[in-house]
Amino acid sequence: MSTGARTSWLRELVRKPFFWGLVAIVALLVLNVLKDPNYLAISYDPETGRLVGNVVDILRASAPILMIAVGMSLVIATGGIDLSVGSVMAVSGAVAMVLMKDAGDSGSVLVALGAIGLALLISAVLGAVNGVLVAYVGLQPFISTLIMMLAGRGIAKVITEGQNTSASNEPFRWIANGFLIGLPVVFLLAIAIAIVVGLVVRRSALGLMIEAIGINPKASRMAGIKPNGLLLTVYILSGVLAGVAGIMSVGTVMTVDVSRTGYQMELDAILAVVIGGTSLSGGKFSIGGAVVGGLLIATLDKTIVFLGISSSATPAFKAIVIVVLCLLQSQRVRSWFVQRRKPPRASAAPSAVPSEKPQQKQEVTA
Amino acid sequence: MSEALPIVEMRDISIEFPGVRALDGVDFRLFQGEVHALMGENGAGKSTLIKALTGVYKIDGGSIVVAGQERQLHGTRDAQSAGISTVYQEVNLVTNLTIGENVMLGHEVRGAFGVNWRATHEAATEALARLGLEHLDTHRPLSTLSIAMQQLVAISRAMAIKAKVLILDEPTSSLDAAEVEGLFRVMRTLRDQGVAILFVSHFLDQIYAISDRLTILRNGRYEGEYLTRDLDRHALISKMIGKDLNSLASLGGNRRVDARDYAAEAPLLSAKGLGRRGSIEPTDLDVHRGEVVGFAGLLGSGRTELARLLYGADRADDGEVTLHGKRVDLRAPADGLGKRIAFSTENRRDEGIIGDLTVRENMILAVQAERGWARPIPRKEQDELVDQYIEALNVRPPDPNRLIKNLSGGNQQKVLLGRWLATKPELLILDEPTRGIDVGAKAEIQEAVAQLAEDGVSVVYISSELEEVVRLSERIVVLKDHQKIGEIVNGADVTAQMVVDVIAAHGVEAAERDIIDAEAPHTNDASHPGDAQHTTVPATAATEEES
Numbered sequence: 032m033s034t035g036a037r038t039s040w041l042r043e044l045v046r047k048p049f050f051w052g053l054v055a056i057v058a059l060l061v062l063n064v065l066k067d068p069n070y071l072a073i074s075y076d077p078e079t080g081r082l083v084g085n086v087v088d089i090l091r092a093s094a095p096i097l098m099i100a101v102g103m104s105l106v107i108a109t110g111g112i113d114l115s116v117g118s119v120m121a122v123s124g125a126v127a128m129v130l131m132k133d134a135g136d137s138g139s140v141l142v143a144l145g146a147i148g149l150a151l152l153i154s155a156v157l158g159a160v161n162g163v164l165v166a167y168v169g170l171q172p173f174i175s176t177l178i179m180m181l182a183g184r185g186i187a188k189v190i191t192e193g194q195n196t197s198a199s200n201e202p203f204r205w206i207a208n209g210f211l212i213g214l215p216v217v218f219l220l221a222i223a224i225a226i227v228v229g230l231v232v233r234r235s236a237l238g239l240m241i242e243a244i245g246i247n248p249k250a251s252r253m254a255g256i257k258p259n260g261l262l263l264t265v266y267i268l269s270g271v272l273a274g275v276a277g278i279m280s281v282g283t284v285m286t287v288d289v290s291r292t293g294y295q296m297e298l299d300a301i302l303a304v305v306i307g308g309t310s311l312s313g314g315k316f317s318i319g320g321a322v323v324g325g326l327l328i329a330t331l332d333k334t335i336v337f338l339g340i341s342s343s344a345t346p347a348f349k350a351i352v353i354v355v356l357c358l359l360q361s362q363r364v365r366s367w368f369v370q371r372r373k374p375p376r377a378s379a380a381p382s383a384v385p386s387e388k389p390q391q392k393q394e395v396t397a
Numbered sequence: 398m399s400e401a402l403p404i405v406e407m408r409d410i411s412i413e414f415p416g417v418r419a420l421d422g423v424d425f426r427l428f429q430g431e432v433h434a435l436m437g438e439n440g441a442g443k444s445t446l447i448k449a450l451t452g453v454y455k456i457d458g459g460s461i462v463v464a465g466q467e468r469q470l471h472g473t474r475d476a477q478s479a480g481i482s483t484v485y486q487e488v489n490l491v492t493n494l495t496i497g498e499n500v501m502l503g504h505e506v507r508g509a510f511g512v513n514w515r516a517t518h519e520a521a522t523e524a525l526a527r528l529g530l531e532h533l534d535t536h537r538p539l540s541t542l543s544i545a546m547q548q549l550v551a552i553s554r555a556m557a558i559k560a561k562v563l564i565l566d567e568p569t570s571s572l573d574a575a576e577v578e579g580l581f582r583v584m585r586t587l588r589d590q591g592v593a594i595l596f597v598s599h600f601l602d603q604i605y606a607i608s609d610r611l612t613i614l615r616n617g618r619y620e621g622e623y624l625t626r627d628l629d630r631h632a633l634i635s636k637m638i639g640k641d642l643n644s645l646a647s648l649g650g651n652r653r654v655d656a657r658d659y660a661a662e663a664p665l666l667s668a669k670g671l672g673r674r675g676s677i678e679p680t681d682l683d684v685h686r687g688e689v690v691g692f693a694g695l696l697g698s699g700r701t702e703l704a705r706l707l708y709g710a711d712r713a714d715d716g717e718v719t720l721h722g723k724r725v726d727l728r729a730p731a732d733g734l735g736k737r738i739a740f741s742t743e744n745r746r747d748e749g750i751i752g753d754l755t756v757r758e759n760m761i762l763a764v765q766a767e768r769g770w771a772r773p774i775p776r777k778e779q780d781e782l783v784d785q786y787i788e789a790l791n792v793r794p795p796d797p798n799r800l801i802k803n804l805s806g807g808n809q810q811k812v813l814l815g816r817w818l819a820t821k822p823e824l825l826i827l828d829e830p831t832r833g834i835d836v837g838a839k840a841e842i843q844e845a846v847a848q849l850a851e852d853g854v855s856v857v858y859i860s861s862e863l864e865e866v867v868r869l870s871e872r873i874v875v876l877k878d879h880q881k882i883g884e885i886v887n888g889a890d891v892t893a894q895m896v897v898d899v900i901a902a903h904g905v906e907a908a909e910r911d912i913i914d915a916e917a918p919h920t921n922d923a924s925h926p927g928d929a930q931h932t933t934v935p936a937t938a939a940t941e942e943e944s
Contacts, residue, residue, distance in 0.1 A: 079925050229839050234773065235770050235771055235772075235773050236765045236768075236770040236771075236772070236773040236774070237768075237770040237771075239754075239758055239762070239765065239770075240765070242751075242753075242754065242764070243751050243754060243758075243762060246751050246752060246753045247747075247750070247751045247752065247753065249748050250747065250748050250749055250750060251749055251751065251762075251766075252729070252730055252752050253710060253740070253742055253748045253749070254751075254762045254763045254766055254816065255728050255731045255733075255734035255735075255762075255763050255766035255767055255820075256731070256762070256766040257729065257766075261770070307431075314751060325555050330640070383674050
């Protein structure tokens, strides 16, 4: 009985759009273990109360990507795209750093909260500009957010006067580098925010409406959905989440480098969303998928460093992993796969272990 | 027509989609030098059969023999190399290339240095000449031609590859009478050259004008093959719908002749001079509580355009609408919905269903949109709502969690009707609600409309089938050429023919203007008219008789 329950659970998992993302994460970890058998080892440091290990590092590094991937998945679900998230990260980081530098007081919680609040407010405004351009002016999302991507970095440079800006503030630093119940605060925070966003979107009718306008904007309008407010909300949310990512990102080193912070992160976010099974043409989305995608990107980044792949070959390696993943997810490629496998499967099936059979079948046909 | 070997012979063709058997043992044969009409109601399997022949769908059973050779068609390329060419409903050409480039696209004449454009244009002219179109300058951009001429170019493109079989899937749906005649001339020319033509049209007049033979499908099954001249219209319609006409006429016995005297009542909705440039001239209209008002008119007469203004789907640039005596501003569908007006579109696929959502989600969407995203409908309430309408409207299969795109057209329509009924409208506008629905579902929907009116809901009913409009409406608004040309108070002596006469008579008065109109390009993006069963077409014929 219990095996039946387990297989159906497995079957459910296999059917999830982000299943291959999970497989890829495991595969990358295995690759690392092959290089160093102790890769997965996690030790507990009783003095600081921290868990220490490569996996913990991956989790910590994944936080900013998770944030922008969650925002991006909603934007993409509406049939849009947000190219400005990387730049908004830089703006958010710049605002926070400059404010804390000017405030000076390195122990003040109030200063940290002020810096976070202002950074998020500005991020929301930038997101709102995107939203207005897309929803009310009717510009293409690609163009609107491309403008913001270029403008954002400019704004960040103006705020910092073009300098890398450092500040010291312990409470702020704790967000990015602190630990809680043994885990990085920044990761717990990211997961918590992703869960909250997921709950709000799925428990309200927001998710349904976002999907509806992503699948068929005309029909959605005829059904009485007002797309403008929804689009504005989604772009503001994406901006705010990018702001959170910016804070997490600069908090690690307590320095904002306006030309490096968040650089090309929009591409990572888009990839994370695609890996998570959300179609770029809009419609059905999966926050869980975006989280898996974000974790995969973080794992990939760390693996590249760990394997010692030269920095010049990094993009190529990344590209290969992602292309393979996209191919595995592609309906067409899978149907080829099924056709190829069909004749031998009939003869091979009896020899297969019975309990594995349904699962194997799913992998091929799902 | 010789009884020689058929150029195409499809035997015992079966095609299955998940949960449906779209074609079940269908036979079809096509001879050289004939125009063969494929007949059937929407959903009978016509398109599926065509897609099997053009290699778009893989057949699950049966065989396809082309020119004596059995073929496995995997994709349109296979079909083309077998000599089968298709011209689809929507012209698929590249409008910003020249006529010649379009004709020869993919088959350009190649010389030593790439494409030899001079030879290509010569070949294009030759291909056009085969259709009697040698007067076209192949160097002009395609966009300078009318849609009808573009269609002829599309046919000559199909013929440029020396096709032996030409498939024309509803080529006449957006053409006027003169353009249809032009198309028929070309078809006859090709037929005389020995080309086998498979023709699909919803217009019975056209079927009798052009086809030599016809095959009838019903519910995915082969119903029979006949010489067109041997089968009269009544017999044809009966075979298409599987019932004889008399039983069909008795289906909607709910005709409302006991019209109340509405003059004394204040109207629920009143439009004064409501219009929108280019789509409908300023129009006055009253709709009373519990009244069924029919809009009668041909496709493109402005009936849909007027309805869209009443809902807010389009914005009026003239006139005003009052509801319960108060002026309302309808700028968007959400405004109409908020005022308890619902509009069921004729364009189900593009403006109705949201394909990748479930039946449940599609049904609750309008109610949810009205409440706003922050107030989700609790699951229990959703279930009640959805179950209620699935049962009341007899949606098949009765599974709320199925994606709506996997339902048949008729059932999609029922789900959409459920969506609008769930909003508890005071005014329900139904644009072609029975198009492409089987007879049983049609009667069900008509009964539902009559019942709604009994319950005090006002209904605006638009249909290409005038019989249906006459049967249901208490008052019929007649539209033609983007304006309202009259109103008929329904009574026992009113028939569909009278409505046709009103339209035709108006045509005589405005005959001169009509000629000008006919030359202007049609700005009509609506899709094909409904099942040509009763009186969808006679307007063109009637106008010709009168003049």
